[in-house]
Amino acid sequence: MPRPADPTVAATVATFNGRHLLEKLLPSLAAQRFRDFRVIVVDDASDDGTVAWLAEVWPEVEVVALKLNVGVTAAFNACIEAARGAELIAMFNNDMELDADCLGELVRALRAHPEAGSAGAKLLDFGDRGLLDGAGDVFDWAGSGWRRGHGERDEGRYDEPCEIFGACGGAAIYRAETVAEVGGFDEAFFAFVEDTDWAFRAQLAGWSCRYAPAAVAYHMGSATLGPGMTEFTQYHLWRNGIWLVTKDYPLASVVRHLPRILYVQAAQLAVALRARRLGLWARAVRDAALGLPRTLGRRRAVQAARRVGPRELEARVRAGRSRRSRRSQPPTR
Numbered sequence: 001m002p003r004p005a006d007p008t009v010a011a012t013v014a015t016f017n018g019r020h021l022l023e024k025l026l027p028s029l030a031a032q033r034f035r036d037f038r039v040i041v042v043d044d045a046s047d048d049g050t051v052a053w054l055a056e057v058w059p060e061v062e063v064v065a066l067k068l069n070v071g072v073t074a075a076f077n078a079c080i081e082a083a084r085g086a087e088l089i090a091m092f093n094n095d096m097e098l099d100a101d102c103l104g105e106l107v108r109a110l111r112a113h114p115e116a117g118s119a120g121a122k123l124l125d126f127g128d129r130g131l132l133d134g135a136g137d138v139f140d141w142a143g144s145g146w147r148r149g150h151g152e153r154d155e156g157r158y159d160e161p162c163e164i165f166g167a168c169g170g171a172a173i174y175r176a177e178t179v180a181e182v183g184g185f186d187e188a189f190f191a192f193v194e195d196t197d198w199a200f201r202a203q204l205a206g207w208s209c210r211y212a213p214a215a216v217a218y219h220m221g222s223a224t225l226g227p228g229m230t231e232f233t234q235y236h237l238w239r240n241g242i243w244l245v246t247k248d249y250p251l252a253s254v255v256r257h258l259p260r261i262l263y264v265q266a267a268q269l270a271v272a273l274r275a276r277r278l279g280l281w282a283r284a285v286r287d288a289a290l291g292l293p294r295t296l297g298r299r300r301a302v303q304a305a306r307r308v309g310p311r312e313l314e315a316r317v318r319a320g321r322s323r324r325s326r327r328s329q330p331p332t333r
Contacts, residue, residue: 009037009107009173010083011090014075016044018094019053021220026058028097034104037090038062042078045069072191076169077184086176093170095220097126105215106173109161117178117207118199120167121215122158123147130154133219136164136211137196139317141257142264143241145196163319164211166199171217178207181305186243186298188291192233193240200248203316206307231280238268238284243291247299252310 011029015022022041029039040062043050051065064082066075076091083089088110090103102121109119123133134147135158147168149158167173169185172195182201185194199209245254245261254261272281308316 007036007038008087009034009090009103010040010086010088011037011092011103012040012042012079012083013092013094014042014044014072014079015046015050015094016069016075017046017048017050019046019048019050021094022050022054024097024220025092025094026061028099029092029103031100032098032103033100034107037103038086040064040079040082042066042075042082044071044075071187073185073189073194074187076194077187080174080179080184083176088173089176089179090173091169091171092217093219095126096171097218097220098171099216099218102171102215102217103173105212106171109210109212109215110173110175113208113210115208116163116175116210117182117202117205118167118172118174119210119212119215120164120173121171121217122154122211122213123168123171123217123219124154126218126220129218132158133221134168134170135213136162136209137166137168137199139165139196139200140260141253141317142260143245144237144264145193145199158211159213161213162211164209165203165317166196166209167211169195169198170219171215175207178202178205181205182207186247188294189240189243190236192236193244197240197244197248200244201302203313204248204250204302204306204308208316231277234277235280235284238281239288239291242285242288243295246292246295247302250303250306250310250313253313256310 041054042064045066045068051063054061054063064078079091080089088107090106106119106121110116120136122135125131125133130153132149132152132154135149137145138148139145145166182205186197189197269281272278
């Protein structure tokens with residue numbers, strides 16, 4: 001594993017009880033052709049021996065061992081804090097295996113586009129490497145983001161670098177300057193939508209995002225939090241989507257897209273009824289309402305820092321969806 005004297009790039013990984021996953025990810029990081037980076041693993045109070053194993057097998061890796069489990073989003077922020085001093089901060093979920101050029105291509109994308117604050121990789125399915133897991137995150141004004149191309153065969157449709165709305169947090173790189181301006185991930189979200197929220201705030205601040213298709217990562221598919229639309233996943237998607245709209249949308253955007261926002265909220269209620277999860281939906285809406293004072297406080301700060309007006313924001317959302325996939329799915333871990 002490289003340990004340059006003056007690294008400009010930090011490759012960070014947040015993990016919880018993921019030693020078996022790191023056995024795939026860390027060798028793929030060590031095999032990167034790009035060498036000017038250091039590796040930081042933030043362990044979120046695992047009880048599977050991850051910290052001891054890292055000390056024995058990967059002594060060159062910097063380890064931040066959290067004493068208490070703080071959750072997904074707070075662990076991501078711990079990665080950012082640990083990477084202080086780096087120009088660029090790459091973040092990888094522990095359930096990834098990286099192509100040898102993945103990190104280098106992500107770095108190249110940001111260095112070639114100084115207007116971009118982040119860049120995302122092409123994600124392929126770990127078990128079926130001809131199947132797309134995601135080609136950058138796109139956004140819908142209903143209040144949700146999803147992975148472009150999810151579930152499609154990788155037949156070249158998403159092989160062109162382009163501007164995208166946001167990068168899936170599973171394999172992405174962030175400009176430290178942008179993070180300093182926009183702030184880290186919103187820890188109230190805990191898990192899910194936090195990367196979409198960050199991408200929205202970056203867009204409001206005038207930073208674009210790049211999709212780097214030559215940066216390839218293989219995703220094991222929610223190996224950390226579990227597969228499928230679990231109650232944990234659905235609760236956080238429902239609750240956090242309300243917070244994202246409340247916090248990030250300019251007032252003109254709320255007015256313009258209110259019919260779609262309300263339609264999708266009604267559709268989510270219908271989904272809850274069909275799935276016999278009405279209580280879960282009600283809890284998500286209740287908790288979103290209880291969190292509104294904090295969210296509105298954050299809204300004032302987000303909107304005060306906004307450099308992009310509603311019209312330009314519309315154009316940015318459209319640009320990020322210029323090649324919309326036939327199938328879509330909310331970003332998952």
